[in-house]
Amino acid sequence: MTAGDSAHEGHGEHWAETVACRVVAAHPFGAFAAVEVVAPAIAAAAAPGQFVMVTVPAPGFFLRRPLSLFTVRDDRVGLLVEDRGPGSRELARVAVGETLELAGPLGTPFPVEGVTSGLLVGGGIGCAPLQYLADELRRRGALVTAAFGFRDLRQARAAAAFDIERLWLATEDGSVGRPGTVVDLLAGVDAAPNTVVYTCGPLAMVAAVQRWAHEARLGGYASLEAHMACGTGSCHGCVVATTEGYLRVCSEGPVFALDTVVAP
Ligand SMILES: Cc1cc2nc3c(=O)[nH]c(=O)nc-3n(C[C@H](O)[C@H](O)[C@H](O)COP(=O)(O)OP(=O)(O)OC[C@H]3O[C@@H](n4cnc5c(N)ncnc54)[C@H](O)[C@@H]3O)c2cc1C
Ligand code: FES
Structure with a gap:
């Protein structure tokens, strides 16, 4: 072609x-x-x-x-x-x-309608969809804050590819930003009550963000990863457990309401 x-x-x-x-x-x-x-x-x-x-x-x-x-x-x-x-x-x-x-x-997009404050939480390559989201939220006049976690310096170099003004970083090896995970970063975040949390990364991280958001009384959305074959809904190779049953990441997702994600 x-x-x-x-x-x-x-x-x-x-x-x-x-x-x-x-x-x-x-x-x-x-x-x-x-x-x-x-x-x-x-x-x-x-x-x-x-x-x-x-x-x-x-x-x-x-x-x-x-x-x-x-x-x-x-x-x-x-x-x-x-x-x-x-x-x-x-x-x-x-x-x-x-x-x-x-x-x-x-796949399904992140809902952005009416959002005035977005907290974007990414881990590793899970940060990838958050730049486009940040651009869209900014275009709509929303306040955008991002917290990204990377394993080490080599991964954290990806931060230079992002254009987000309020971007906080953590690395597990302590080479850049706060030592620890992105969930450690969240401990220092004082999010306004109307903040919508958007997260993408490994399922264990998404589950930790879900717990943090629940305690902070914030709602949000998670983009989940799964191994995919067709990518279009026909092979059922990408199902994940949710509170609404097993759903396909490629077609019912990848974006799900944060409180429907089932922790590992
Ligand atoms: C909705 C969605 C969006 C994604 N967006 C990006 C993106 O923007 N940038 C990016 O680099 N990657 C992204 N990924 C993951 C990417 O598709 C996989 O890393 C890639 O398919 C791996 O192929 P490979 O042949 O290099 O590795 P493989 O040899 O197939 O696998 C290498 C390693 O990656 C793991 N892996 C493979 N596929 C996936 C997967 N789909 N999800 C989680 N882990 C996987 C394997 O378990 C193994 O540990 C996304 C995945 C999904 C489902
Ligand atoms: S990858 Fe085939 S149904 Fe999702």
Whole structure:
């Protein structure tokens, strides 16, 4: 498929258009790479919290990989990729001028209507969807505060890829920001009663954020990760336990109400 070509794919409940997109920027940030592609149709339909299924641009990769929308600016879509395995390594290596095939936008967005104060809590690559969310909340005049936790200095370099004014950092090895986890950071946050909490990261972290928000009497939303095969609702390979039963991360999620997440 060449840049500009597209194909429709039917997969039961959802379908997604696969579009060949030209890479126009690629920058390394420690363990991560920020990649920007020209994707007008995806950009026009997208909302924060949604994701795209990305074809790994190398032989031998049958399954596409889900990646969150990191930024959406004009006709460009930004992705933040962590090198975690063979597929994401290939994606993190793409260079300007190459082509990436994206299908999306997929999944449920973060609700933002009427929000005046957002507290964005991310762990590791779970921070990726929070930049687009911060941009949207800011555009709507909301106060945005972010607390991000990273494992070590190499991961924490990703913070430089973000443009969020009130951004607090923690690292588990103490190399940057407050030593400890992002949940330790929350202990020092005095959130206004109308604050909506948005979180994304490992399930254990999301569960800790859920407990903190419950004690602080704050509501919110969590974006969950799961291994995905189809990404469009037909294989049921991505189900997670919620208080409303087993739901598919790719189609009923990835964004769920925070109080419906079932802790591990
Ligand atoms: C909705 C959603 C949004 C995501 N957004 C991003 C993003 O913006 N940037 C990014 O870098 N990654 C994101 N991921 C995770 C990303 O899809 C996986 O890291 C990637 O598919 C791993 O592929 P691989 O071939 O490199 O690694 P594999 O060899 O398949 O796995 C490497 C390691 O990552 C773990 N892993 C693999 N897939 C997942 C997954 N889907 N969820 C959790 N752990 C996984 C494996 O258990 C293993 O430990 C997202 C996942 C989901 C479900
Ligand atoms: S990945 Fe197939 S149903 Fe979600």
